[in-house]
Amino acid sequence: MVQSRRAHNADDTRNESADRKPSVAVENLSLTYSDGTEAVKGISLSIPKGEFFGFLGPNGAGKTTTIKMLATLLEPTDGTVRINGYDATSERTAVRGTIGYMAQETSVDEELTAKENLRFACEAYGVARAQREGRIDELLDLVDLADVSDTPAEQFSGGMKKRLDAATALVHDPELVFLDEPTTGLDPKARNRLWAYFERINENGTTIFLTTQYLEEADQLCDRLAVIRDGTLVEDGSPDELKRRVGGARLEIDVDGGPAAVTEATDIARNSALFEPDVAVDTTEDGLRVTTQFASDHGTELLVALRDAGISVSGFDIEEASLDDVFLAIADDQADNLEQPGEGSA
Amino acid sequence: MSTPDFGSESSRVPSGNGVVGDIWVNFKRWNRKAIRNPTPVFLDVVMAVLSLLMFTAVFGEAGALALEQSGFGDVGYVSFLVPAVLVQVSMASSVSSGIGLVEDLQTGMFEKVVVTPMSWTAVFAGKAAAELLRIVLQVLVVLGLALAIGGRIETGLPGVVGIVFVCLLFGTWYMSLSNILALVTRDQEALDAAAYALLFPLLFISSAFLPVSSLSGTTQIIAKLNPVTYAVDAVRALVLDRDVMTVLEISAFGGIYDTLAPALAVLIALNIVFGATTIALLSRASSSKAD
Numbered sequence: 040m041v042q043s044r045r046a047h048n049a050d051d052t053r054n055e056s057a058d059r060k061p062s063v064a065v066e067n068l069s070l071t072y073s074d075g076t077e078a079v080k081g082i083s084l085s086i087p088k089g090e091f092f093g094f095l096g097p098n099g100a101g102k103t104t105t106i107k108m109l110a111t112l113l114e115p116t117d118g119t120v121r122i123n124g125y126d127a128t129s130e131r132t133a134v135r136g137t138i139g140y141m142a143q144e145t146s147v148d149e150e151l152t153a154k155e156n157l158r159f160a161c162e163a164y165g166v167a168r169a170q171r172e173g174r175i176d177e178l179l180d181l182v183d184l185a186d187v188s189d190t191p192a193e194q195f196s197g198g199m200k201k202r203l204d205a206a207t208a209l210v211h212d213p214e215l216v217f218l219d220e221p222t223t224g225l226d227p228k229a230r231n232r233l234w235a236y237f238e239r240i241n242e243n244g245t246t247i248f249l250t251t252q253y254l255e256e257a258d259q260l261c262d263r264l265a266v267i268r269d270g271t272l273v274e275d276g277s278p279d280e281l282k283r284r285v286g287g288a289r290l291e292i293d294v295d296g297g298p299a300a301v302t303e304a305t306d307i308a309r310n311s312a313l314f315e316p317d318v319a320v321d322t323t324e325d326g327l328r329v330t331t332q333f334a335s336d337h338g339t340e341l342l343v344a345l346r347d348a349g350i351s352v353s354g355f356d357i358e359e360a361s362l363d364d365v366f367l368a369i370a371d372d373q374a375d376n377l378e379q380p381g382e383g384s385a
Numbered sequence: 386m387s388t389p390d391f392g393s394e395s396s397r398v399p400s401g402n403g404v405v406g407d408i409w410v411n412f413k414r415w416n417r418k419a420i421r422n423p424t425p426v427f428l429d430v431v432m433a434v435l436s437l438l439m440f441t442a443v444f445g446e447a448g449a450l451a452l453e454q455s456g457f458g459d460v461g462y463v464s465f466l467v468p469a470v471l472v473q474v475s476m477a478s479s480v481s482s483g484i485g486l487v488e489d490l491q492t493g494m495f496e497k498v499v500v501t502p503m504s505w506t507a508v509f510a511g512k513a514a515a516e517l518l519r520i521v522l523q524v525l526v527v528l529g530l531a532l533a534i535g536g537r538i539e540t541g542l543p544g545v546v547g548i549v550f551v552c553l554l555f556g557t558w559y560m561s562l563s564n565i566l567a568l569v570t571r572d573q574e575a576l577d578a579a580a581y582a583l584l585f586p587l588l589f590i591s592s593a594f595l596p597v598s599s600l601s602g603t604t605q606i607i608a609k610l611n612p613v614t615y616a617v618d619a620v621r622a623l624v625l626d627r628d629v630m631t632v633l634e635i636s637a638f639g640g641i642y643d644t645l646a647p648a649l650a651v652l653i654a655l656n657i658v659f660g661a662t663t664i665a666l667l668s669r670a671s672s673s674k675a676d
Binding site: 070071072073107110111112113114116131132133135136138140142144145146147148149150151155159160162163164165191207 | 401402406407410413414417418421422492493494496497498499500501502503504673674675676
């Protein structure tokens, strides 16, 4: 792989010592803007090398503020940030040489061609002259822009600009890449292409720090997710762990016999101990919904119990929890917080 | 509020390119952008030459009369106007500096460049160098066209070098101003409007098109406070090879230096004040202090 000149000196020692250092090590990170807004309130986080890390949260939760602090664009009010073993404030230039950063808004020089944008990025990151052209061709291929390499970026579609932007963040083969909502506003095809591309660079050993609004994206790509709300980390784990924590699956049961049967069936579900200790039973129009992590373990037993009580089941469905549920659960908590007087900042 | 953090990066290790290399990288980028988008470069020149032709055609007679009354009786109006249009093209060209900055701020290229290991001083030095090169080329083109339609440079080739130098010195002042406006407005349309709203009053209420002494009372006071007057007077001294300054009566240096010395002093002072303000604002914009 190509190394930038800047990173090259550290290359020999990296294998021995720096490899053990996490790509991101954050302790008690806080940021308060001068108007008093506490955007980030004491986050601690460690991301090992090579991880595909997803950072989720509602709008205004502090995602971009956090990513900017990690990428040396904002100085924390409090706490420490170490990126690839370097301090993000006192060793800022060293950090900048080892990271790639793709901002939320597409950032390419529209007057320059795809190739010229990449060449400028190569030069800015000090990629050795001998490696530049090869690196540029490799990246143009990777993001499928080889055919239009000499076309000014202003003639590109939104998706093409995004892909060019992503490529320019990777010219120096950084150890860690920050991707701030990289696929927002893209059509599904362009999104899938970028996903494949991110997976490839991750397989090549690059640590990825991704923020996204698309839960499907986080689910598919990320090894690990953290959820930020109101400037505080509220969840941290693999996508599966997060789903399980929110309450697993939903069991939907429809019954014949009108409201009386629905009420009776609901009572049976509520009084059964099948799904304890984690269970919620709600009435639906034609039946009931049982939300529990034990849905698939004991669902059939509930159906048997209903039949034994003489209730005719007209339909049932088990739906696994999705990250949407995780998100909704978090949003619900937030709504609860906002309702408490004197609490909750925007 | 945050203060400029001059050199607060204790980590400022030289980048892989070195400072000169970083300047070169940015110099190339901005030159390439100018070549890709030549219309403004071309229009600046056209506007300046049009000014020269129109003023000569429309005010030729009146201009000659005003020159006569102000002691420039032996000077052709074309030669008198050449300094004005050279300063005009320098001003118009300098506006592109602020526009380039605003575009980078709006497209996110600014942040993208800040997050590289290049030092921001090298980034802006490279950009400024490309813009100064552009002023030199535009001034030389306008000068060539002015000579072709009858203007004369009495001080010869050394005078041309001096003229270019004065235009650059004046251009850096207007570049600073356009960068300050860029960082304050952060909006291309607002900057365009502000820069052009300033361009014409600054040019007209100065010694550019008529001698200051032939202007009316209030206008004369404004003209005396206007930086354009000093730039035009300095260029005019070099074009006509005589002391043309009427604002400050200085005779300590002799000949054209009685104009050049005070005019350059004023331009240098303006550059120091506006340059320092621009550097402070740029430093703040590229720093990572939260606001």
